[in-house]
Amino acid sequence: MSAILGLPANVVYATVAIYALLVIASIVVGVLRWKNPGERYSELASRTDSWWWMIGAFTLCILLNQTVAIFFLAFISYLALKEYLSLIPTRRIDREVLLFAYLAIPIQYYWAAIDWYGMFIVFVPVWMFLFLPPLLVLRGRSEGFLRAVGTISSGLMMTVFTLSHMAWLLVSGDVVNPVAGGVGLLFFLVVLTQFNDVAQYCWGKLFGRHKVTPHVSPKKTWEGLIGGVATTTLVAALAGPYLTPLDMRWSALAGLILGIAGFLGDITMSAMKRDLGVKDTGGLIPGHGGILDRVDSPLTRHRCSCTSSATSTTHEQEPAHETAQVPVLRRGGARRDPCRARSYRAASRAAA
Numbered sequence: 001m002s003a004i005l006g007l008p009a010n011v012v013y014a015t016v017a018i019y020a021l022l023v024i025a026s027i028v029v030g031v032l033r034w035k036n037p038g039e040r041y042s043e044l045a046s047r048t049d050s051w052w053w054m055i056g057a058f059t060l061c062i063l064l065n066q067t068v069a070i071f072f073l074a075f076i077s078y079l080a081l082k083e084y085l086s087l088i089p090t091r092r093i094d095r096e097v098l099l100f101a102y103l104a105i106p107i108q109y110y111w112a113a114i115d116w117y118g119m120f121i122v123f124v125p126v127w128m129f130l131f132l133p134p135l136l137v138l139r140g141r142s143e144g145f146l147r148a149v150g151t152i153s154s155g156l157m158m159t160v161f162t163l164s165h166m167a168w169l170l171v172s173g174d175v176v177n178p179v180a181g182g183v184g185l186l187f188f189l190v191v192l193t194q195f196n197d198v199a200q201y202c203w204g205k206l207f208g209r210h211k212v213t214p215h216v217s218p219k220k221t222w223e224g225l226i227g228g229v230a231t232t233t234l235v236a237a238l239a240g241p242y243l244t245p246l247d248m249r250w251s252a253l254a255g256l257i258l259g260i261a262g263f264l265g266d267i268t269m270s271a272m273k274r275d276l277g278v279k280d281t282g283g284l285i286p287g288h289g290g291i292l293d294r295v296d297s298p299l300t301r302h303r304c305s306c307t308s309s310a311t312s313t314t315h316e317q318e319p320a321h322e323t324a325q326v327p328v329l330r331r332g333g334a335r336r337d338p339c340r341a342r343s344y345r346a347a348s349r350a351a352a
Contacts (some may be wrong), residue, residue: 005063008180011187012241015059018191042241048289054285054294058190062183066170067113069186073167074109079161079291081105083282086149093139100135101152104128108160112167120168124161155347163295166190177245184243192236192255196262200228217270229259269296320329 004012030049033041061072085098104124111120133149166186173182180187204224212220233255240251269292272279282290 007063008184011062011183012178014187014239014243018055022055025051039185043287044213048287050285062186066182069170069229070109070113070167071162073170074105075158076291076295077105077109078102079164079284080156080163080295083290083292084155084159085282086151087276087278088155089147089280090149090151090168091141091144093141094136094148094152097135097139099133100132100154101156104156105160109167112164115168117168117172120164122154128156129259159292174299179241179245180243186238188236188243189253189258190241190296192232192258193262195235196228196232196259197266200219200224200259202265203227203231213267213270216263216274217267220267220270228265229256231261232256232259241245265296269293 007015026048029041034044057072059190061069076104081102087100090098096321108120108123111123120198134151136148136152138147166189169189170182170186173185186245200220201224203226204219204221207223207227208221211218212222212225233252236255236258237248237252239247240254244251244254246254269281271280279288281292284290287292288294
């Protein structure tokens with residue numbers, strides 16, 4: 001495994017290809033805005049500018065060292081959990097308990113950093129799930145207890161447990177991936193995840209006619225879903241052998257799983273936002289919305305792909321750390337629907 005700038009050579013080549021595509025996309029958007037001045041392509045331009053910042057930050061953290069990358073991923077989890085808790089109605093008496101939810105982030109990422117898979121895989125879905133309910137009960141109020149337990153636990157699963165698999169993949173991949181190490185596995189996962197979003201968006205814009213879930217996410221079409229998944233599968237089959245220990249057939253299967261799981265993550269977040277009466281989860285990323293809007297599909301995808309990777313590689317290396325798999329709970333200011341927002345605030349005040 002040759003290295004360039006401290007990174008596996010294949011990862012460097014793939015990164016150069018990503019930046020080349022981003023340059024081409026910026027030129028195309030610039031030409032479209034020049035020919036059609038106005039607001040028509042302003043959102044597309046904002047999306048493209050945001051991609052430069054996101055890809056730049058990700059590349060810089062990976063380039064520095066593994067510790068910086070883990071801190072960066074943990075910070076993403078913190079922002080996602082903070083955004084989630086700002087959307088979900090909580091009882092006033094539970095505010096102090098939320099501190100322990102935030103403290104779960106550095107602990108969970110520590111297990112990933114030392115590659116202790118046995119503790120990593122059970123800390124949030126077992127220990128935190130057992131620890132938080134008694135803590136909420138000790139606050140002395142039973143009204144709204146089930147809702148508080150459910151919302152906080154779901155938030156930990158989707159923003160801490162699921163996203164932390166990126167850090168675990170980065171660390172453990174150095175042992176199981178002779179092709180490009182943990183960086184290659186992380187790059188394969190993140191790039192394909194985001195590429196699938198773009199591919200489904202483009203296919204849907206060009207050929208979308210038949211809606212998949214008209215009452216949940218009206219812009220999602222069967223044409224966009226099928227085209228995006230097919231494109232992601234093809235790219236995965238071509239890139240997988242150079243970034244992962246998988247051959248072309250298994251890489252294509254991984255791409256298929258990532259494409260479908262990403263779509264499920266998208267519509268799950270859409271359902272949550274509609275239930276809360278918001279359009280976007282935040283405004284941190286221009287053209288995209290909030291952190292949860294950007295990581296909604298990875299929330300499902302990372303768990304699916306990392307579970308598959310753990311089963312086929314790491315568990316063979318470390319049988320002593322094998323643990324029963326735990327299912328993932330899925331998740332979703334902002335522009336709110338006034339009626340829904342008022343009803344949730346009223347419910348929260350009544351529970352408090």
